[in-house]
Amino acid sequence: MTDATEGTGATGATGDDRPLLAGVMGWPVKHSRSPLLFGHWFAEHAIPGAYVRLAVREADFAEVFRALPKAGFRGVNVTLPHKISALALADQATETARAIGAANTVTFGADGRSHADNTDGYGFIENIRENAPGWDPDVGPALVLGAGGAARAVVHALLEAGVPGLRLANRTRERAEALAGPYGDRVEVVDWAARAAACDGASLIVNTTSLGMTGQPPLEIALDAAPSFAVVSDLVYAPLETALLAEARRGGLTAVDGLGMLLHQARPGFRAWFGADPAVTPALRAAALEGRP
Numbered sequence: 354m355t356d357a358t359e360g361t362g363a364t365g366a367t368g369d370d371r372p373l374l375a376g377v378m379g380w381p382v383k384h385s386r387s388p389l390l391f392g393h394w395f396a397e398h399a400i401p402g403a404y405v406r407l408a409v410r411e412a413d414f415a416e417v418f419r420a421l422p423k424a425g426f427r428g429v430n431v432t433l434p435h436k437i438s439a440l441a442l443a444d445q446a447t448e449t450a451r452a453i454g455a456a457n458t459v460t461f462g463a464d465g466r467s468h469a470d471n472t473d474g475y476g477f478i479e480n481i482r483e484n485a486p487g488w489d490p491d492v493g494p495a496l497v498l499g500a501g502g503a504a505r506a507v508v509h510a511l512l513e514a515g516v517p518g519l520r521l522a523n524r525t526r527e528r529a530e531a532l533a534g535p536y537g538d539r540v541e542v543v544d545w546a547a548r549a550a551a552c553d554g555a556s557l558i559v560n561t562t563s564l565g566m567t568g569q570p571p572l573e574i575a576l577d578a579a580p581s582f583a584v585v586s587d588l589v590y591a592p593l594e595t596a597l598l599a600e601a602r603r604g605g606l607t608a609v610d611g612l613g614m615l616l617h618q619a620r621p622g623f624r625a626w627f628g629a630d631p632a633v634t635p636a637l638r639a640a641a642l643e644g645r646p
């Protein structure tokens with residue numbers, strides 16, 4: 354694998370006579386909202402494209418991945434459990450995907466070569482900038498709760514955005530330490546039990562754990578120590594209004610739900626594969642929530 358420029362779009366749409374075809378690979382993948390987003394953008398941009406769900410078992414991933422360019426695919430989004438394998442199999446990868454250790458967006462060039470990127474961190478930051486425009490990364494450290502796959506993207510994006518420091522708390526401390534390691538003293542691991550105290554002075558507090566999702570216990574954290582300018586963000590988007598966000602709003606803090614991250618992370622793929630810059634709008638949010646219980 355070699356380096357690729359950030360956001361590599363391989364070919365774009367101009368002068369490319371391949372089918373207007375892309376998809377999402379996962380196992381399971383039937384829950385994926387991506388076809389709704391792409392369908393909305395195809396209609397908005399009058400692009401006669403197709404975006405399909407590809408349910409692929411882990412054992413079959415490499416074979417299917419390698420066959421996609423020959424089947425006419427311009428690119429794929431990759432979701433669990435394939436994000437690490439996609440990075441390993443790609444011919445090229447952005448520095449971002451390498452730093453995170455996983456890919457969620459793969460672009461196939463007309464020559465069949467694959468370019469891997471990770472746009473989760475981009476989606477996260479764009480969502481914050483859109484819904485908390487007053488947030489200034491310089492003002493104070495960020496507190497990130499959780500150290501799983503999503504946390505890796507969020508930590509990387511926040512450090513790139515210029516936060517002066519980052520506090521990381523995870524139930525399993527060793528996992529936080531492993532994530533923090535490569536970033537040296539820019540990331541301070543704090544005990545899970547000390548998460549409320551770690552809100553002191555934080556400009557941004559982010560839940561990247563699965564706590565608060567429908568069917569999971571809520572994330573319990575007192576926000577009293579958070580400064581009045583703090584932004585509280587939850588990656589969970591089912592439900593949209595988690596107990597964490599409700600508590601933030603009660604305390605007068607700015608609260609940002611997780612749906613916007615899901616929508617924004619899909620934009621670079623659409624741009625690279627179909628040559629149009631899609632927007633995140635209220636109509637797209639409604640489309641993404643369609644059919645949800």
Ligand SMILES: NC(=O)c1ccc[n+]([C@@H]2O[C@H](COP(=O)([O-])OP(=O)(O)OC[C@H]3O[C@@H](n4cnc5c(N)ncnc54)[C@H](OP(=O)(O)O)[C@@H]3O)[C@@H](O)[C@H]2O)c1
Binds near residue numbers: 498501504525612615
């Ligand atoms: N909005 C978006 O676009 C977007 C994108 C990606 C992910 N997400 C959401 O982010 C969440 C995490 O996803 P992921 O892929 O990072 O999952 P993951 O890799 O499985 O990580 C799960 C995280 O949650 C923590 N956790 C789970 N149960 C817990 C409990 N009972 N108490 C305390 N901590 C607990 C885990 O801590 P341990 O390490 O101690 O197990 C770990 O930090 C999910 O809700 C996912 O839907 C949203």
